[in-house]
Amino acid sequence: MSAPVLEVTDLVKHFPVQRGLLRRTVAHVKAVDGVSFTVAPGETLCLVGESGCGKSTVARLITRLVEPTGGSIRLGGTDITKLDDAAMVAHRRRVQMVFQDPYASLNPKLRAGDIVAEPLENYEAMGRAEREEAVAAVLKKVGLRAEMMRRFPFEFSGGQRQRLGIARALALRPDLIVADEPVSALDVSVQAQVLNLLVDLQEEFGLSYLFVSHDLGVVEHIGHRIAVMYLGRIVEIGSKDDIVSEPLHPYTKALISAAPIPDPRARREKLVIEGDVPSPLDPPPGCHFHTRCPFAVARCRSEAPALREVRPGWNVACHLVET
Numbered sequence: 001m002s003a004p005v006l007e008v009t010d011l012v013k014h015f016p017v018q019r020g021l022l023r024r025t026v027a028h029v030k031a032v033d034g035v036s037f038t039v040a041p042g043e044t045l046c047l048v049g050e051s052g053c054g055k056s057t058v059a060r061l062i063t064r065l066v067e068p069t070g071g072s073i074r075l076g077g078t079d080i081t082k083l084d085d086a087a088m089v090a091h092r093r094r095v096q097m098v099f100q101d102p103y104a105s106l107n108p109k110l111r112a113g114d115i116v117a118e119p120l121e122n123y124e125a126m127g128r129a130e131r132e133e134a135v136a137a138v139l140k141k142v143g144l145r146a147e148m149m150r151r152f153p154f155e156f157s158g159g160q161r162q163r164l165g166i167a168r169a170l171a172l173r174p175d176l177i178v179a180d181e182p183v184s185a186l187d188v189s190v191q192a193q194v195l196n197l198l199v200d201l202q203e204e205f206g207l208s209y210l211f212v213s214h215d216l217g218v219v220e221h222i223g224h225r226i227a228v229m230y231l232g233r234i235v236e237i238g239s240k241d242d243i244v245s246e247p248l249h250p251y252t253k254a255l256i257s258a259a260p261i262p263d264p265r266a267r268r269e270k271l272v273i274e275g276d277v278p279s280p281l282d283p284p285p286g287c288h289f290h291t292r293c294p295f296a297v298a299r300c301r302s303e304a305p306a307l308r309e310v311r312p313g314w315n316v317a318c319h320l321v322e323t
Contacts, residue, residue: 003077004038005175005208006062006095011035011071013057017281030280031057033232034071036307039176042202044209046219046240048255049229050277055212056100058229059180062210063097064088076175093123096169100181102161106153112139112164113149119171134171141204142167142197159190166197173205180212195222216259220244228252231288232280234307238314248316250293287319295320 012035014028032054039045047055060066062073064080072079080091096119099105106115116135120126126134136146142163153161162182169177179198183191199222201207213219219226220240227237228251236249247253254271273292278284284291290300299319307317 002041004074005041005043005076006039006210007072007074008038008058008062009036009072009074011058011061011073012069013054013061013066014069027281030232030283032061032068033283035229035232035234036071037227037234037237039208039210041175041208042206043224044202044211044222046211046213046223046226047229048213048216048219048226051214052277052280053229054232054280055229056180059097059178059210059212062176063095063178064092065097093119093172094174095176095178096172096174098162098165098169098177098179098182101185102158102165103153105165106161108153110152111149112144112151112153112156115153115164116149116167116171119168123172138167138171139164141170141201143193157190158186159194162186162194163197166194166201170201170205174207176208176210178210178212181214182211183218184213184215191218192221198222216244216255228255231278231283233288233317235289235317236315237307238311238316242311242314248310248314248321249289249318250295250320251289287317 011032013032014030016025017027017029018024019026035058037045047058049055057066061068068081073081075091075094078091080088083091113132113135116138117131120131120134135149139146139148144160144163144167156164183194186194195218198209202209211222223240225238226240226243227234228249230251236243236252243252244256247256254273257269257271275292278291286302287300287305290296293300305317305319307315310316310321
């Protein structure tokens, strides 16, 4: 079995809350609270959950756009959390990111060709003509014409801008692309085009994806495995087919039951969870989900369930799930 491209172990990120004239730290926002998972070569792991669960923070931690509080992030076997800025430069080419907003993530003052060429200028010893040829080739791979290199971001449609962001991420042929809600800002028809493009690129270049999304319909289309997050923790992780067809954690069941079904004649049993998501400033003791779980027992309120394997390749953090 191939070694994982990405291996995340007990990842933690607590943001300090500072108040007063002296800016003293009075509390911490526990955005990510002990997350572990791996991504295999050529695999798409989808990280799903409600807004505010910490999934986008995980994406930024893996790319070292945000510094972790604890835990390890192994990229190709190297723990990048222990690298200083100079040593990290060599590893940045191995992991690239596609952002949610295809306009805000692009420099409006640069032409499309310069945006895609920027990583090549930083990492590849190329002449100008060779670099332009490489940029044109990358643009073609994502469905953009070479003459579009002269355009500015505002001259592209939303879908074309996201293709441009993908081209920038693809330019260095990374091992891993972290895609943070890459289609949520696009029309549905354009979403399908961009998702199909990501699948095609993965097959051609053997890319691995960490795909962050709240849309289970999107996840079903692109994912191989799914990791479900709730309030900074992963509560279930397994193959896409298993989790979609037979979710085990109550929170996952609620997410699946709320997802729309393409067939209007089909029916799905609804599991409604009540109440609001607790504040990550003061998460509940024990299982973080117990305040909203209709099946919670006394043990759930005092003891945090470990993420354990209940079936081969299928891990769940719930006291009520039998192994």
